[in-house]
Amino acid sequence: MAAPGAEEVLTRIRRDGVEWINLQFTDLLGYFRQVTIHKRLLDAEAFEEGLGKLDGSSVRGFAGIQESDLVLKPVPGTYAKLPWAERAARLISRVYKPGGRERLPRDPAYALERAVSYAAEAGFEVKISAELEFHVFKDISVKLEPYESGVRIESAEILREGNPFFLRQKEAYFTVEPYNSVMEFEVKLGRVLEEYFGIPVEVFHHEVSAGGQVEVNWRYSDPITTADRLQTIKYAARNVARELGYVAVFLPKPIPSDNGNGLHVHLSLWSGGRNTFYDPSDSYAELSQVGRYFIGGLLEHGRAVAAFTNPTVNSYRRLIPGFEAPVYLVWGKANRSAAVRVPFYFPGDEKGRRIEFRSPDPTANPYLAFTAIIMAGLDGVKKKIDPGDPIDENVYAMGEAKRRALGIKSLPRSLDEALDELESDNEWLKPAVDRELLEEYIELKREEARSLAAYASAAEYAFYLSL
Template structure:
């Protein structure tokens, strides 16, 4: 373990362009694995290459190059230049020369019938051989994984991303800001009631085939294995499509790809995919409206054998069959203790928009209070107890994140807070086994239950005063940049009107 540029480096070449850090599969192996049904053309000879990367706020950007007489291998060796001053949070104009280096394990074929296009997720480096860009969000998640590996651990992350599929969002040109959905009254012969959309029957579910199409594309083109695909609680077209848990960075990659696929399928059908935490709200009463969209994050920690790749050598350290309450270990309780201890500052990273705090109000299944329990959705953390005697499924579910978060930063912060709890043996207190929303303020205070920040400004202040647990993998310059961007966001929100929030977050 060494210190480089203020960060702990758990692998000697973590700041160099070390291709051993990536998946060692050859391009030919990836072509066979992921493009066996795409015809005779080798993906490595694609005419165009799309490079995807994520800016600091979390937007999934795309750069394109034309291969011409080059082989894709040349781009994988040399990278592609990037103007970092044009990317939010990356670089100032006087240090703008950056490099996108493709992660070949993410190489896929784009589903475009008329063009031969390969797509890949890239890591961001500073130009002139100066190593990784500390502000690259993907670098943060990779660093957390290296930190875990240094301690003989690995984590599995399972995000559940909710969103809305609208027919239109109107918020400019002098019109009243509004949402149009075929599932609403006046638009459908079988409208869905507010908060009445969960597992809607097919005659009311306008998005059944839409979800099937997204799931098929995720499986066929991106090797993302879909599990559940439901109509969610809210009316107006709220959906949730879940996929299998994965390692931290791959889980974040999957969220970015998933959001991109949903948006493109919506565009194809002349609809609008919206990942705002709370698009359906009343400006004068936050308790009105319909359910918002969350991104609940399940996390489990596993021992990682360096001697064998066999999964039988891995053990879920959250599982304890002797625990009567939830078959949950003491290490898991300490992990929860860390999350509760840092809940206020975590909010700035997992619920990072002005609109996020319109979602986090009582009565809409969104978390408001820092507490834990088993199977209790009024707590910010729950330990699912669907199965008994299942070490493989034992995990915590952190319910504060929403889909406006940058998944690389959000997942990394959650794991870092939990590891801090394990390190310090932070006691999470007793589990709360009743509806916290229905308690009085005095009851909550007597149980030590604290509320989460009530606004983005409050969560910014909390993060500014509680940064220590992040410092091993979040560089000072990244944290300073992130906080500066969030302060600017609060200023831009102004009166927080619906039209202003739609304008700021319709494409978040």
């Protein structure tokens, strides 16, 4: 079905009785933001020329105070009436410089658009989807007390007493009701995503963590649409959870002793209507040489890619052995201990032949994460980077000596380490990522890591109070 144009959206606004429209966009760090306008401001010209309603200096990473006037240009195909706000709708928008003709280089969606164009110039159409994992908690208690330098976190505790989502830790995968108490949430979220936002949800299930962990899968699409949908799903999940009296939590590692949340990215390259990753003559995984080269680039640049796919301090609390999160930069068929898995449910499945990059997490800005994954893989295709032999055993169970002998690299152990890698390995990003975006992103993330390094956790009190 073709996406609606501006005139059709304006007709829908009148038909839906909408009075207020949220113009939504994603900032450099991945936060979903919005400016709310009255319907009278939105006409056909606004879709074409944009609306000058954004103070870029108030959005970290976008613009300085001396260059703060920015333009939002709504994307008609993202229109949705909001089920939780009366007479309100939303439109995802792209960010432009004054005049509405030139894109803002620091708009992360622009970087992904450039990556898609770069792939097209190389003769490829990118198809991408994701598996989004998150927790649904009954409550979260965070006590904040202001002091002269900002905010002090006195305690941060996930309240599990009375939480309906309780099973033995690491044993909640595929559970049914009444043990899967998130079923009501899943059904309502699925209905909202399908009926209001037009997102074709395919699968919900309870994930491994006993803390009310949900996984949602939706149909693949082009990278821009998939990134827009990912932001929308997180947005909808938070609102549906609130309506049910819960809190949706996308932290990569919210519970220390249980599995964390991943964002598994599935990707294939197509050309002339054929899947270039598919080779029926390949005896290992029906994976073509193009697919192998793509994996080679992803593994070669994987430590730098992590700065985008695992962009928070909490990300590296998930990337530890023993909790199903991939730690080692290897690949293999159907191997979930590898950073890159080649799913292989059915032989002869050209449409389904793809790679799955398992290390990303839900705190990633999807526009930048997809950009990094695509550009790293395309660099592998361009340079014919060999990914090495596949690994068909549990990488976690290997001894360290064997991993060293095989030359297996691990993902970074911290956000700072990932940023170090990105600073020294980023030439492959240049066709898609503007230099000012890259430098601003690294600086903002350095500042984030420095700020969090100053806080003592509850665990540190437990370990060190008596020393």
